[in-house]
Amino acid sequence: MKLVTMMAQVDDSKCKGCRTCERVCPVLAIKVEHKKAVVDPERCRGCANCEQRCPEYAVAMVKRDRPLQVGVDVHAVNYGEVVDLCAKAGLHPEERICYCVGTRAEEVAAAIIKGARTPEDVSLGTGARTGCTIECIQPILRLLDAAGYDLVPPKGGWQWYGRTATAWDLSEALKEKYKSRGFYFEEDRAVLDQLVAEGKKVVKPDAEAY
Amino acid sequence: MQRPIKPIAPKQSQYGIDPSSVKTRVAELPGIISVSLKELFPDLPEVIYPGENGLARVRQAAVDALSKVDMGMIKPEHSVNVLASHHGFTLLGGEPYAELLMAVKDAIEQRTGCSEIRLRAGVGMRFRETEEYIKRYGLGAYYSNKAIGVAPVDEGIPIETEIGTLYGIKKAYDADWIVHVHHTDVREVHFHRQVDKAVKPFGMSYARIETRSTYHHNLGPRGANFVARAIFDSEFVQKKFAFAAFLNIAPNGIVGVDVDNDLYAMNDRVTFTGCRYYGKIMTLFGQIDECIAALDFPCPVPYVFSAGVIYANFTGANTDLYDLEAPFPPYTWYTEAYYGKRGKPLLSMILPINPAIKMCVHNYAWGGYPSAFFAEQIPTLVVGQEQADLFDRDPLNPNYMDYATVIRSTEAAMNFAYRATGVRKVIIFDGAMGGINVSEPLAELLEAKAPEVSDRVDHELLPKWLRQRGVDLSVLKQRA
Numbered sequence: 001m002k003l004v005t006m007m008a009q010v011d012d013s014k015c016k017g018c019r020t021c022e023r024v025c026p027v028l029a030i031k032v033e034h035k036k037a038v039v040d041p042e043r044c045r046g047c048a049n050c051e052q053r054c055p056e057y058a059v060a061m062v063k064r065d066r067p068l069q070v071g072v073d074v075h076a077v078n079y080g081e082v083v084d085l086c087a088k089a090g091l092h093p094e095e096r097i098c099y100c101v102g103t104r105a106e107e108v109a110a111a112i113i114k115g116a117r118t119p120e121d122v123s124l125g126t127g128a129r130t131g132c133t134i135e136c137i138q139p140i141l142r143l144l145d146a147a148g149y150d151l152v153p154p155k156g157g158w159q160w161y162g163r164t165a166t167a168w169d170l171s172e173a174l175k176e177k178y179k180s181r182g183f184y185f186e187e188d189r190a191v192l193d194q195l196v197a198e199g200k201k202v203v204k205p206d207a208e209a210y
Numbered sequence: 211m212q213r214p215i216k217p218i219a220p221k222q223s224q225y226g227i228d229p230s231s232v233k234t235r236v237a238e239l240p241g242i243i244s245v246s247l248k249e250l251f252p253d254l255p256e257v258i259y260p261g262e263n264g265l266a267r268v269r270q271a272a273v274d275a276l277s278k279v280d281m282g283m284i285k286p287e288h289s290v291n292v293l294a295s296h297h298g299f300t301l302l303g304g305e306p307y308a309e310l311l312m313a314v315k316d317a318i319e320q321r322t323g324c325s326e327i328r329l330r331a332g333v334g335m336r337f338r339e340t341e342e343y344i345k346r347y348g349l350g351a352y353y354s355n356k357a358i359g360v361a362p363v364d365e366g367i368p369i370e371t372e373i374g375t376l377y378g379i380k381k382a383y384d385a386d387w388i389v390h391v392h393h394t395d396v397r398e399v400h401f402h403r404q405v406d407k408a409v410k411p412f413g414m415s416y417a418r419i420e421t422r423s424t425y426h427h428n429l430g431p432r433g434a435n436f437v438a439r440a441i442f443d444s445e446f447v448q449k450k451f452a453f454a455a456f457l458n459i460a461p462n463g464i465v466g467v468d469v470d471n472d473l474y475a476m477n478d479r480v481t482f483t484g485c486r487y488y489g490k491i492m493t494l495f496g497q498i499d500e501c502i503a504a505l506d507f508p509c510p511v512p513y514v515f516s517a518g519v520i521y522a523n524f525t526g527a528n529t530d531l532y533d534l535e536a537p538f539p540p541y542t543w544y545t546e547a548y549y550g551k552r553g554k555p556l557l558s559m560i561l562p563i564n565p566a567i568k569m570c571v572h573n574y575a576w577g578g579y580p581s582a583f584f585a586e587q588i589p590t591l592v593v594g595q596e597q598a599d600l601f602d603r604d605p606l607n608p609n610y611m612d613y614a615t616v617i618r619s620t621e622a623a624m625n626f627a628y629r630a631t632g633v634r635k636v637i638i639f640d641g642a643m644g645g646i647n648v649s650e651p652l653a654e655l656l657e658a659k660a661p662e663v664s665d666r667v668d669h670e671l672l673p674k675w676l677r678q679r680g681v682d683l684s685v686l687k688q689r690a
Contacts, residue, residue, distance in 0.1 A: 002608060003608065005602070005603075005608070006603060006605070023365075024363045024364075046605055047605050048605050049337075049363055052337035052338055052361070053337060053361060053363060053364070061603070063603075092548070092556055094550040094551050094556060095547050095548060095556070096546060096547045096548075096549065097427065097547065099543055099546060099547075099580040099583075100580040100605065100606045100607070100608070101608060102582065102609055104551070130605065131580060131605045131606045131607075131608070132335040132580065132605075132606050133363060133419065134335060134362050134363070134419040134422050134423065135419075135422060135423050135426045135427065135543070136423060136427070137419050137420060137423045138420065138423035138424055138427045138428050139423075139427050142428075158363060158364065158365050158366060159363075160419065160420060161366055161368065161377050161418070161420055162368075162375065162377075162420060163420075164373075164374060164375065164376055164420055164421070164423075164424040164428060165373040165374045165424065165428065165429070166428040166429065167428065167429050167430050167433055169373070169374070170373060170429075170433075174372055174373065178436065178439075180680040181405070181406070181679060181680045182403070182405040182406075182432070182435070182534050182678055182679040182680060183405065183432060183433050183435060183436050184430075184432035184433060184534055184537070185429075185430075185432075185433045185436070187430075187432070187537065188429065188430025188431060188432050188433040188434075188537065189430065189433070191430060191431075191537050191538075191557070191559075192430055194557065195548060195556060195557060198556055198557065199556075206550070206551045206552060207551065208551045
């Protein structure tokens with residue numbers, strides 16, 4: 001869930017149509033048309049990537065007249081499917097995957113069950129990856145992969161490139177080679193296994209406590 | 211015990227409030243004094259900065275160290291990317307790191323005849339932060355307008371590693387050679403646990419989002435540190451790596467400059483410094499039984515400094531952050547991830563945030579880092595509506611003010627904290643150089659505990675910490 005209070009606004013007099021904003025937008029909300037960047041206010045989730053990377057300083061973040069509430073209700077899907085998908089991706093359903101927005105794995109899983117097919121769909125629906133836009137890309141890709149979807153980055157974009165290794169992918173040879181240097185690969189994998197096992201025991205969505 | 215040390219001044223930045231809005235520093239209030247780190251731990255090294263002609267001494271140390279490193283691989287027709295990170299600019303006011311970056315450029319130019327020398331300064335989560343530093347310290351002009359900030363959402367480049375494909379920032383690597391300019395300050399021990407700290411920027415500030423997310427989500431709290439090593443050891447990076455130049459820093463200031471073609475040799479020295487000197491401060495902070503923590507530094511909430519220790523580490527000072535047998539620091543992102551919807555850890559092995567912190571007074575700290583978890587766990591007073599509004603606009607902190615409350619002034623915040631907690635011990639994270647600004651009762655506690663802590667680190671903890679990291683002390687001694 002995210003209450004989107006800000007949105008991007010382009011100053012046409014500064015924009016040179018370089019497309020940097022297009023390439024870094026996690027929800028594909030900004031596009032260059034007729035050599036000028038145009039923001040779709042309904043899609044913008046207020047992450048400020050365009051404002052932060054525009055080489056011409058042509059984008060500003062402005063307050064929305066009316067905040068936009070986005071999110072996927074985990075009660076609206078079969079929660080058993082959510083738990084299964086999270087376990088397949090090596091995640092606990094209540095695991096917080098987006099540290100900025102606070103999105104948990106169960107909400108991303110629910111978004112996928114309801115039809116999200118790409119990280120961009122997930123971000124648009126849940127608001128995840130619209131804060132720093134950095135740290136949560138891998139668990140989102142892991143959940144989409146676990147659901148069986150092909151991971152194809154946006155054409156020409158820099159939003160994301162691909163999935164990477166997890167604790168379950170490391171070879172025995174690698175673990176043996178570096179075990180004396182403080183990496184604790186096996187021990188960490190055991191901790192993650194324990195977390196996933198705990199996650200499989202969850203039978204219904206809990207209420208968020210405040 | 212002396213008068214308070216002047217805190218680091220507020221800085222103009224898009225990530226913080228206007229410096230003119232910071233009306234009062236916590237260190238200016240009655241009852242605050244300072245404690246010298248050298249008095250607490252007499253074995254801390256002598257420093258060249260802060261001190262008389264400090265910046266000139268940093269430059270001289272850099273010139274001397276750079277004169278000894280092999281630059282023979284760099285030819286006049288080559289290009290060189292000098293890689294920097296935002297963290298260095300937050301140390302001791304930022305000028306020493308900028309001075310080192312200038313000295314590196316001059317040394318390469320003079321010794322190799324190469325003129326295509328660029329500065330590529332990576333960031334954490336505030337994508338224009340190093341742009342601000344490049345302007346503030348005149349690095350753009352110094353690098354002949356070839357200095358830029360690079361961010362993890364910029365165009366990437368795949369790097370084949372021992373754990374598969376990872377991704378770097380293309381502009382960090384678009385030269386024949388790279389020079390890694392960093393420092394030995396420990397900063398995020400909760401993340402790196404002093405494992406491969408010298409290598410870390412290869413998996414972080416020089417890396418793309420996919421790589422950084424691998425670090426923070428995919429490999430576990432200790433195994434994650436392999437990400438940087440995987441990238442650095444790749445054929446792609448090894449072919450470009452020329453040398454590394456580090457500010458050698460201890461909690462009380464800059465000791466010198468370390469330059470080496472062998473980053474792993476340097477890494478062992480960094481591990482030793484980080485464990486021995488910073489380990490003492492952190493272990494001492496773990497002795498604090500109750501306190502009010504005041505944040506008062508031009509950095510995001512977790513990065514404000516006291517005695518070389520950042521607030522994020524203080525929130526885990528109830529445990530031994532250097533002990534790798536413990537998987538989870540009380541604060542790290544893996545820990546935060548594993549707090550369930552009821553606000554409790556999903557695994558019983560996760561210990562609570564440092565219970566000694568009874569209240570946090572957020573007098574001055576920036577946004578640009580997800581900080582809601584701190585306010586969720588620790589009662590937090592934010593000074594001034596302007597600062598609260600800043601956090602409400604910040605895409606990384608949409609929920610921070612759901613947990614923190616606004617209070618009109620620094621004086622009112624501290625008075626409220628004293629009354630509400632009944633605690634008189636105050637620790638201020640304001641970057642004071644060479645010492646710590648604290649209240650008198652806390653100063654007394656620190657002075658009483660320091661000798662025992664020093665002895666325990668030297669004889670019990672340090673040998674264990676080094677053993678866990680595979681660092682052979684005898685090898686370090688041979689090189690010294």
